[in-house]
Amino acid sequence: MFSKPFKRKLLVWCVPPLVYLFVKLLFFTCKKRFHFSINGSQTPSIYAIWHGELLMAAAAYTYYSKRVSIDTIVSHHFDGELVAKLMQIFGGGTIRGSSSKGGVSALRQALKALQNGRDIGITPDGPRGPRHSVANGVAAMACMKQVPIITMHCEPSASWKMKSWDRFCIPKPFSTLHFYYSDPFYVHELSLEEAKALIQKRLLEHVHE
Template sequence: MKLFLVTRVVPFIMQLIVRFIYLTNKKVFHHPEVNPKEPFIVAFWHGELLMQPFNYQRLKPKGKVSAMISEHKDGEAITKTVEYLGIDSIRGSSTRGGAKALIGAIKELKAGDDIAITPDGPRGPRHSVADGIVAISQKTNARILVFNCRPTRYWQFNSWDKFIIPKPFGKLEFFIQEPLDISSYTVEEAKELIKEKMLINAMK
């Protein structure tokens, strides 16, 4: 019964709430022009992930994206929720199932589809960048798209990622930066550049 609640009931209710919040907010999109057929690595902070499916769908209405989600049991509810919002999943992270997730991500990109990563997930530190995003980008030559979402009205949790839930009837500003090519950078240089770009429009 508990498993059914976690994997079915809770995610269904969560995605209804997320859709309601999105629909009742004014939306402003700051998007670059991209080739819809080019596969990208989508990067956003863990604390800002809630509205990012809509950011992606506005950029690539016919695109397919798979999010890398932790194999920890807490990731199950998130997996099912994002599936309702049109996002597939690759299970695994830097702490659990990392090698499997890395292979899965590379496979998706080589098939021409996008992947989504929270570089500071699943457990932080907040606004840090793990090696995984760099490894995937440099092994596939896929460029990185940095996503941010800034609500004018929101709740913010006192969690490690300062998770943000926008409130209804405000405004959502969605940002996507120009594609980032890190093929010529060292791992540390790439991580620093990615972090710098991701913090430009980040929530505090």
């Protein structure tokens, strides 16, 4: 009855606002516990979170930084359209691209955003995995601009895990959300592989399979 492009436009129009309301309601009903020793939000930084934890990423960033001056890198895939729209509703910006498509353009835009004092949000294992792997982009950006990386992790006391490649996590209402933030750390003096290994280590510190 409807063409595929029309269906996709309809989904992009209606799904992100509904997800936004759901996240706001979920955040309100849950208890929150925030864990960090150093708040590095005064310096333009790269915020990294696993793809499977994206649902609460905007809420985690907003609480930590007390602002929305962030550009999130999202893929050119259709699910990237949904994420881009959702991030815009939260008040942030988006940069389109990934390691598989548009990577060079995305890197260029991200470096410019950091130069202009904005933060960058990225899922190192997105958009297609493997789960909990770290692509080159986050390390390359941090090395080229010599900016700190801050990893974020959301650990709900109760949740649903989808059967997708990233085991996408949906916290259950009235659960307790534990938000973990790493101290800001630099990787520009490390090799690319060393930098990626350190980023992966920091991202996995509080992950419970």
